[in-house]
Structure formats: structure tokens, C-alpha cells
Amino acid sequence: MCEDFLVYLFGYGSILWRPGFPFIRKFNAYIKGYKRMFYQGSTDHRGTPDAPGRVVTLIKQPDDYEKDDWITWGTVYCIPDEEAEVILKNLDYREKGGYQRIETDIFINGKEGSHGKAILYVATTLNEEYLGDDTMDNIANQIFRSVGPSGRNLDYLLKLAASLRKMEVSDEHVFELETRVLEMMRIHNIPYHHEGKTNGMTADSPLTATSSSSSDIVASETLMLQKKYFVEPKGTLVIDDGAVQAISQRAKSLLPVGVVQVIGEFDCDSLVSIMDLNRQEISRGISNYSSKELSLLVGTHSGKIISVLGFSRGEAVVTNKNLILNNTFFSYRIHMDYYL
Ligand code: SIN
Numbered sequence: 001m002c003e004d005f006l007v008y009l010f011g012y013g014s015i016l017w018r019p020g021f022p023f024i025r026k027f028n029a030y031i032k033g034y035k036r037m038f039y040q041g042s043t044d045h046r047g048t049p050d051a052p053g054r055v056v057t058l059i060k061q062p063d064d065y066e067k068d069d070w071i072t073w074g075t076v077y078c079i080p081d082e083e084a085e086v087i088l089k090n091l092d093y094r095e096k097g098g099y100q101r102i103e104t105d106i107f108i109n110g111k112e113g114s115h116g117k118a119i120l121y122v123a124t125t126l127n128e129e130y131l132g133d134d135t136m137d138n139i140a141n142q143i144f145r146s147v148g149p150s151g152r153n154l155d156y157l158l159k160l161a162a163s164l165r166k167m168e169v170s171d172e173h174v175f176e177l178e179t180r181v182l183e184m185m186r187i188h189n190i191p192y193h194h195e196g197k198t199n200g201m202t203a204d205s206p207l208t209a210t211s212s213s214s215s216d217i218v219a220s221e222t223l224m225l226q227k228k229y230f231v232e233p234k235g236t237l238v239i240d241d242g243a244v245q246a247i248s249q250r251a252k253s254l255l256p257v258g259v260v261q262v263i264g265e266f267d268c269d270s271l272v273s274i275m276d277l278n279r280q281e282i283s284r285g286i287s288n289y290s291s292k293e294l295s296l297l298v299g300t301h302s303g304k305i306i307s308v309l310g311f312s313r314g315e316a317v318v319t320n321k322n323l324i325l326n327n328t329f330f331s332y333r334i335h336m337d338y339y340l
Pocket of ligand 1: 010011012014016017055056057095103120121
């Protein structure tokens, strides 16, 4: 049986700039009904039990709030399901300061309806370290002063803001705090320069000097994982322009009707390269059908699969969840370094 094999993990805080675990691919997505807020106390990472720092959690939209503008952007990391148990156990430890795992729908630009479920970590209002709301001045002050085993609280805020900027998404609460903290840093002669953002001081950014040893290990594990799962396509599917549009810009699954040619011999569940009519590779993915089956299905409408094959493994040749290069903006370009 060909089944989806990736677990989605949604990060919206420190997981954005330091996932700390290997993953096969990632893409940006948003969740509905939650807002990212610096409402969680941190005594084990960015503060101490005597002087807690503040980190982000997600606050649930009140039941009586009618507008649907409560959304939070983050990054979805795709992990093979057999690796997920170990990765989640490690994350449970890292997020032990009040966070619990939940599952919710994720959404992507340009697609109506859920793009699937993702696991995420949320610190609820009931956990002991929860701090909740305060004035923006007080929150900014607390972030400015606090330091914990993982470093300065202000670096957590600045890295979060930089990550969101890189993703080209906005977050009023985070950016407002960033402005306030940068101003406090300026008053205290602490310089900040990072990717075009500066607080007017001149020395190098405190963020540029990062220790790379553990991130190097994770990067090489990511590489191994990606190689293990995705490096050698067993065959090629050539698809028409409509299918190219559907998978690269509308995040759709690849259907048999869009396949014009099948090259190579492969079993179901194999990695295949997906090319446009000019033989340019636009994506890769796990095929639900073997090459023999697909040669019978070329150009066939999904509703006719059973009458052609006598059975069906679903209406898609490659479900969108198993398309490797469907990153956030579904860019119609292959980036080899994205998965190698
Ligand atoms: C997350 O990053 O998704 C959880 C919150 C955090 O660790 O900052």
C-alpha cells in the first residue's frame, strides 16, 4: 500500500531559526485561530527561575471573536514518520518549560482549505511558567534584561524577527517589541546589525557570531536523511503545462491526466523525477503507481483509474504531501541545494 510517510512539524518560535533536528524539506505555512505572543515565561532557556525571560507561545482566538484575522505564520518541517518518534522526544525535552504538543491544520498561500495537519508545541495559559499579557514597555524591558542558559532573551526576539522578515511575513507584536528592544540597545550602546537591520550603532552584530558545531551536526544529519529518502529518482514522469501549473503554483497533487510520458521502470512507492514538456525537472515525488501501471494511465482521468487497472491506489499519481519541492511559494524552479 502506498501511503503518505511524512510527519509535519510546525515551528513558530525558536524552531524557525534553530530547528535542531534533521528534516527532509520545509515550507512556510500558517495556522488559523492563534496569535504568536511573548506570553510564556522562560526559566530554562532565556531566563532563570529568579528572573524569567519571555518567549513566544500561541494564544487561542476567543470564541466570541468573529473576524478571521488571527493567523500565525511559521515553517513546516517534513520528517519521515519512522524518524518522528525520536525527533519529537528530543523536542519534548527542549520544550519542557510548559509546552505541550498539539495538532492543527496548516494552510499555505494560494490554496483554499487545509494543507494537512501538523504537530506543534504550545504553552497554554494553565502551565506554571505562563506570564500572559503586560504592557509592551514591560514586556520589552523584561526581554531586554533577561539571560538564561540558551543566551540573551533579546537574541531570541531579534532572531525571531529576522526569521519572520526573511519569510516575508508580518507580525505586529513581534516587530513592535523588536523596535522597542533595539532602541533600548541603542541607548545602552549595544550595537545591532543583521541583514540590513540596524539600531544605528557601529560594531558587528551580536547575532553574527554563532556557534556552529551543533547546527553542523544537524545539517549533516539533514543531508543524510535527504539522501536516504530522495537522492536517486528511479524514473521520470513528463507532465503537461496544466499539471506543471497545478503542482508548482497551486500546490495540487499530480493526477494521471497530466502525465504525458513515463520513462524508466519503477515500482509503486518509488521516487520519481517530474519534468515539464521541455524536459526540465520541476519537482520530485513518491509515485503511488508503478511505471507499468502508469504507462496504462497516461492522460487518464482519475475517475477511470479503476476501469483501466482494475484497482486504485488513489486519484493522485503523486500526492502533494509527497512532492518534494512544493516549498512555500511553489516556485517553479528546482534548487538542487534544497535537498542535497
Ligand atoms: C516553536 O518554536 O515552535 C515553539 C516555541 C519556541 O521554542 O520558541
